[in-house]
Amino acid sequence: MSADEPREPALHVPVLLDRVVELLGPACSTDGAVLVDCTLGLAGHTLAMLDAHPGLRVIGLDRDPDARAEAARRIAAAGHGDRVTLVPAVFDELPEVLAELGVTEVQGVLLDLGVSSLQLDRPSRGFSYSADAPLDMRMDPSGPLTAADVVNTYPHGQLARVLSTYGEERFAGRIASAILREREKQPFTTTGRLAELVRDSIPAATRRTGGHPAKRTFQALRIEVNDELGVLTRVLPAAVDALAVGGRIVVITFHSLEDRITKQALAVGTTDSTPHGMPVPMPEHAPTMRLLTRGGEAPSEAETTVNPRAASARVRAAERTRRAA
Structure with missing residues (x-):
């Protein structure tokens, strides 16, 4: 941690905290209930759930060692250390984590997606365009791919596709062309140089609205570096499958791509799957979720x-009503 970084994380304000506690509460109120916080972060949601439900146990997953260490400190300070199991894992490893712990089903699953407050508030992690820092963006600092790797090695078409698809950036082609032109002179190593180039690549009229011009590019690079959408696509069916009857899943998303994937995944279990042409719905094909x-x-x-x-957060939730036949 550099000298100009905060030694203590800024006050952590969990997103949609009251609503998350309300949605998960009915499933997590019994003694011995298990909640999997797939994106532990600074443990804001977990601490609120532990405070509200004295018999609850939590399995907390996070790939970021800094986040796990700070979460452990906060959980211990609140007196809940014996009720929480912290696991260094990406959340699509959920089935393996539960198997390793001998847990066959859980009462709650929480996914609070996107970048954590700790990652944003420590400039050295390279997630923010508001401070000059190494161009990194790895949630797991030991991960193989950095944002600098993407910016300096991807061909034009692949880079433009990342910016367009993951950042929904309409000027993706122009930005990619500018990046390729500038990296020939000198590879990109810092967030400041990249943010400035993105700003200069976007028409002046567009720069005046919609927040910082580099916001979409930085989002796209972060998603690519951490395979965020791939991980989400893989974890949602596994999370639903792990739920006991009466168990609940809550997902907080921060952009339309995450929300669309979540909506589609939850719709699978909430739809009657009786084959087309049958005269009446078949009980074994009734929805398994609501x-x-x-x-x-x-x-x-x-x-x-x-x-x-x-501001950009959205929450979706569903409850398992029965096991599939």
Whole structure:
């Protein structure tokens, strides 16, 4: 950690905290209930659930060693250390983690997606375009691919596709061309140089709206470096499968790509799968899940005023109603 970085993380404000506790509560209130916090971060949601439910146990997953260490400190300080198992894992490793722990089913699963407050607030991690830092963006610092690798080695078409698909950046081609041109002169190593180039690549009229011009590019690079959408696509069916009857899954997303994947995954279990042409619905093909939210619920205006990072958040939740035949 560099000298100009905060030694203590800034006050952590968990997104949609009250709603998450409300949605998970009915499934996690019995003694011995197990909640898997797949994206532990600074443990804000986990601590609220442990405070609310004295008989709850939590399995907390996070690939970031800094986040796990800080979460462990906060959990111990709150007196809940004996009720939490911390696991260094990417959340699509959920089936292997549960098998290793001998857990056959759980009462709750929480996924709070995107980049954590700790990662954003430590400039050296390279997630933020607001401070000059190494161009890294790995949630697991030991991961094989950095944002610098992507920017300096991807061919034009692949780079433009990443920016367009994961960042929904309409000027992806222009930005990719500028990156290739500039990296021939000198490879990119810092966030500041990249952010400035992105800003200069976007028409002036467009730069005046929609926040920082580099926001979409940095989002796209982060998703690519950490395979965020691939991991989400793999974990959702596994998470639903791990739920006991009456168990609940809650997913907080921060952009339309995550929300679309979540919506589609939850829809699979909430839809009657009786073969087309049958005269009546067949009981064995009845839905196995029921939705608990109407679409992707947004935070209140009061919450986004207190915590601006919550503005793009959406939450979806579902409950297992029966086991598949």
